[in-house]
Amino acid sequence: MDTYTTEPPTRTHIKGNQKHLVRHHNHEHHHDIIPQTTILMVVIPIVIVILLLAISLIIALLRRVKSSKQNGNADGNKNCMFVAHSIINFNNATDMKNGCIYGEGPCTLPSATSKGVQVFTYREMELATNNFNEAKLVGSGGFGNVYRGVLRDGTLSAIKVIHKEGKQGERAFRSEVDLLSRLKCPYLVDLLGYCADNQHRLLVFEYMPNGTLHDHLHSSNGRSQVLNWAIRLRIALDCARALEFLHEHTIPSVIHRDFKSTNILLDDNFRGKVSDFGLAKIGSDKLNGLISTRVLGTTGYLAPEYASTGKLTTKSDVYSYGVVLLELLTGRVPIDTKRPPGEHVLVSWALPRLTNRVAVAEMVDPSLHGQFSRKDLIQVAAIAAMCVQTEADYRPLMTDVVQSLIPIVHNLSFGSSASSFRFSKRVSPRA
Ligand SMILES: Nc1ncnc2c1ncn2[C@@H]1O[C@H](COP(=O)(O)OP(=O)(O)OP(=O)(O)O)[C@@H](O)[C@H]1O
Ligand SMILES: [Mg+2]
Numbered sequence: 001m002d003t004y005t006t007e008p009p010t011r012t013h014i015k016g017n018q019k020h021l022v023r024h025h026n027h028e029h030h031h032d033i034i035p036q037t038t039i040l041m042v043v044i045p046i047v048i049v050i051l052l053l054a055i056s057l058i059i060a061l062l063r064r065v066k067s068s069k070q071n072g073n074a075d076g077n078k079n080c081m082f083v084a085h086s087i088i089n090f091n092n093a094t095d096m097k098n099g100c101i102y103g104e105g106p107c108t109l110p111s112a113t114s115k116g117v118q119v120f121t122y123r124e125m126e127l128a129t130n131n132f133n134e135a136k137l138v139g140s141g142g143f144g145n146v147y148r149g150v151l152r153d154g155t156l157s158a159i160k161v162i163h164k165e166g167k168q169g170e171r172a173f174r175s176e177v178d179l180l181s182r183l184k185c186p187y188l189v190d191l192l193g194y195c196a197d198n199q200h201r202l203l204v205f206e207y208m209p210n211g212t213l214h215d216h217l218h219s220s221n222g223r224s225q226v227l228n229w230a231i232r233l234r235i236a237l238d239c240a241r242a243l244e245f246l247h248e249h250t251i252p253s254v255i256h257r258d259f260k261s262t263n264i265l266l267d268d269n270f271r272g273k274v275s276d277f278g279l280a281k282i283g284s285d286k287l288n289g290l291i292s293t294r295v296l297g298t299t300g301y302l303a304p305e306y307a308s309t310g311k312l313t314t315k316s317d318v319y320s321y322g323v324v325l326l327e328l329l330t331g332r333v334p335i336d337t338k339r340p341p342g343e344h345v346l347v348s349w350a351l352p353r354l355t356n357r358v359a360v361a362e363m364v365d366p367s368l369h370g371q372f373s374r375k376d377l378i379q380v381a382a383i384a385a386m387c388v389q390t391e392a393d394y395r396p397l398m399t400d401v402v403q404s405l406i407p408i409v410h411n412l413s414f415g416s417s418a419s420s421f422r423f424s425k426r427v428s429p430r431a
Contacts, residue, residue, distance in 0.1 A: 322387025
């Protein structure tokens with residue numbers, strides 16, 4: 001009996017099992033038809049959802065790449081540590097109804113230390129300047145007088161009183177407030193605040209104790225110092241970085257339109273900062289940033305195409321920068337009718353000499369002799385020659401100028417403090 005139970009199954013048995021297996025299989029197959037449709041009904045929506053998620057992920061990634069490109073633009077030159085801290089301060093902008101004017105670009109929030117632009121009453125301005133006392137007057141320009149003032153928190157400042165008359169003064173005031181409250185860059189003179197009390201229009205800037213580059217290069221008032229080669233080139237680099245920031249690190253770009261040596265101010269270490277945004281224009285997004293406008297600016301600094309047709313681009317600023325570089329190199333003013341014929345216009349006189357190795361050494365400011373290497377001189381002269389080219393398209397970008405000047409300036413010696421600079425006279429603080 002026992003053996004029977006251990007006997008292998010009979011064929012019939014096997015067959016029976018096979019039948020059973022087949023039946024079982026059929027049974028499973030029968031059950032598979034229902035789940036497959038169910039699975040399809042479940043899987044298809046899942047696949048669709050996954051696809052949609054993947055598509056939106058790709059779109060988000062593409063947007064991020066685009067935005068980081070713009071960010072990279074804003075951070076700009078890696079060698080320029082100050083530009084990395086440049087901010088477009090739109091929290092404190094006076095005109096917020098349009099939001100950030102550089103709408104497409106990423107606007108960086110102001111740093112914790114940034115005070116933003118303050119609003120002052122006229123009374124506060126009177127108190128700061130001792131009722132606009134003559135003794136506090138530091139200079140006067142096309143838009144009005146500039147006074148040295150002390151603000152309510154003790155900050156020393158330069159207070160510019162804009163002429164009331166005419167639309168141009170009002171426009172310049174608005175342009176300065178609008179742009180400078182949004183653009184923060186260590187190479188631009190900082191706007192601390194403004195006053196728009198009734199008809200009064202005043203701008204309050206950080207005080208630049210060493211006045212204008214123009215005074216140091218051209219003035220014979222006894223208060224200015226002759227700047228040495230190293231300091232001149234460092235100022236040239238500071239200004240190049242200011243224009244690079246305006247042209248290439250803001251969206252849309254800003255054209256200064258009045259870049260000249262009286263608008264380059266010097267701090268207590270003779271570092272240069274660019275001022276006066278009264279005439280500045282925001283470049284057009286279309287037409288390669290080209291805008292047609294009324295010709296404003298200063299004779300001797302105007303790019304030929306802008307002077308003759310009013311067509312303004314960032315390359316107009318590059319031309320003006322080239323003129324300032326020539327002033328630094330030669331110590332001459334852009335237009336000097338007291339000079340012999342053929343030497344009245346600095347650019348026309350300098351241009352053929354800039355590319356001639358012998359002539360270039362002869363055109364340098366005599367007070368600089370012995371301070372520079374021939375190689376540096378030739379390189380700086382070449383940069384100036386490129387910037388003042390008649391053909392705007394052939395002028396370099398300010399980024400190119402910055403990159404060319406960096407190695408030259410880095411190899412120069414500035415001493416450990418401002419007092420070790422080689423000046424011909426000691427600085428005397430302004431009244
Ligand atoms: N932030 C400042 N700190 C110290 N001094 C300043 C400051 N801003 C201007 N000044 C002084 O005031 C003077 C007049 O400046 P302003 O900008 O009004 O005219 P400008 O640049 O000389 O001429 P323009 O009106 O043609 O631009 C300057 O030459 C400079 O001496
Ligand atoms: Mg000025």
